[in-house]
Amino acid sequence: xxxxxxxxxxxxxxxxxxxxxxxxxxxxxxxxxxxxxxxxxxxxxxxxxxxxxxxxxxxxxxxxxxxxxxxxxxxxxxxxxxxxxxxxxxxxxxxxxxxxxxxxxxxxxxxxxxxxxxxxxxxxxxxxxxxxxxxxxxxxxxxxxxxxxxxxxxxxxxxxxxxxxxxxxxxxxxxxxxxxxxxxxxxxxxxxxxx
Amino acid sequence: xxxxxxxxxxxxxxxxxxxxxxxxxxxxxxxxxxxxxxxxxxxxxxxxxxxxxxxxxxxxxxxxxxxxxxxxxxxxxxxxxxxxxxxxxxxxxxxxxxxxxxxxxxxxxxxxxxxxxxxxxxxxxxxxxxxxxxxxxxxxx
Numbered sequence: 273x274x275x276x277x278x279x280x281x282x283x284x285x286x287x288x289x290x291x292x293x294x295x296x297x298x299x300x301x302x303x304x305x306x307x308x309x310x311x312x313x314x315x316x317x318x319x320x321x322x323x324x325x326x327x328x329x330x331x332x333x334x335x336x337x338x339x340x341x342x343x344x345x346x347x348x349x350x351x352x353x354x355x356x357x358x359x360x361x362x363x364x365x366x367x368x369x370x371x372x373x374x375x376x377x378x379x380x381x382x383x384x385x386x387x388x389x390x391x392x393x394x395x396x397x398x399x400x401x402x403x404x405x406x407x408x409x410x411x412x413x414x415x416x417x418x419x420x421x422x423x424x425x426x427x428x429x430x431x432x433x434x435x436x437x438x439x440x441x442x443x444x445x446x447x448x449x450x451x452x453x454x455x456x457x458x459x460x461x462x463x464x465x466x467x
Numbered sequence: 468x469x470x471x472x473x474x475x476x477x478x479x480x481x482x483x484x485x486x487x488x489x490x491x492x493x494x495x496x497x498x499x500x501x502x503x504x505x506x507x508x509x510x511x512x513x514x515x516x517x518x519x520x521x522x523x524x525x526x527x528x529x530x531x532x533x534x535x536x537x538x539x540x541x542x543x544x545x546x547x548x549x550x551x552x553x554x555x556x557x558x559x560x561x562x563x564x565x566x567x568x569x570x571x572x573x574x575x576x577x578x579x580x581x582x583x584x585x586x587x588x589x590x591x592x593x594x595x596x597x598x599x600x601x602x603x604x605x606x607x608x
Contacts, residue, residue, distance in 0.1 A: 290543065298531070306526045316524050323526065324534050328541050335543045395520035414521040418483065439478045445517075446509050 278343040290334050297347065298327065304416075305351045308426050311411035312355045314400055318362050326354035348426050398448045406441030409434055469506035470496070477503060481510045557593030564589060 277300040284293035302323075309322035329350050337346055399407055409423060413434075416422040420438075424431045469477060473496055479485050480493045497504045564586045571582065 294538065298534075302526065302531075306524075306530075310524050316527075319524070320526050320530055324530070324537060327534055328537050331538050332541055332543055391516070392520045392522075395516045399517070399520065410517060411521055414518050415523070420482075420484070435479075435482070435484075438482070439475060442478060442510065442513055446513050449513065449516075450509070 281343055282339060285334060285337060290331075293334060294331055297330070297343065301344070301347050302327075304422075304426060305347070307412060307415040308348070308351050309355050309358075311408040311415065312359050312404075313362060314396070314407070314411070322355045322358040322362070323351075325358050326351040329354050344425060345428075348428060352426075352428060394452075395449075398445055398452070401448060402441055402444055406437050406444065409437040410441045410445070413438055469503045470500060473497075473500075473503050474506070477507050477510060480507070481514050553593070553596055557590075557596075560589040560593065 277296060281293045281297045284290070284296060305326050306319055306323045309319040309326065310316065313319055313322060330347055333350060337343070341349075399410060402410070408427060412423045412426055413420075416426070420431045420434050424434045427434070473493065476485070476489065476493050477497070480490060485493065493507075497507050564582070568582055568586070571577075
């Protein structure tokens, strides 16, 4: 499906129909680029801004795409650069340090008996405490229907590295969850991991 | 603490990437090992908690509208002949440096330092320009 769409985009580009090419690639890559942006900032509004920046860069660069790499590789490379530089701007320009997910996560203390929505938020808060590389891989893994290949393609890293980051991230997250469940105990006997 | 041998296998098991035989091996082991069974249970809970927490965030309805307004206001960045010239200069510099290195081989001790600096600078500039322009290095897929 994506390969067919990519060939359609390339055909438009070769004919100089940039707007049609952009419309076609947007249909296929909008959700992917948004997922990548979301995995970087964990915030929907900020992810929209980053994804838009990425697509504007892609639009500007369309005449330069010469098929040296696959369309998806080219789009993901531009999107990664846009998202990572956008995150730096976003962190630097956050209205308050409390806007940052990692700061918000560290500051929030929740009662254990809250509803399901609160539990999900709690998981997101713990996720925000993980190192960036683990958080991105974990988020994208679930956004991309547990596809190692898609995560590797979006982040531009080997599948083996995706698996390693995923496993390490899960171990750290499991330890954080166990610690929270045991009233902020600093050790997780189930995983034998000190936090 | 889960058995070292099975820790990664259990994570692979939860990621659904194991073959039938290995899945059966993990299940058989977990059935008889309380630590690995507990680890597997934690990973399953974590897996479903993460799937629920990450959810499926999607861009808002206004996303495309705003994007299209920005696109309409954004000109393409065409490099045209400059792009070809940059590539030509890059390949030519590499070839000249390679040729010069071969010619100067007998005097390599005398010129090695400067030649290395020139080579690194030329190739580095070329790769840097290509990366800034294309968002990827030449030949990267």
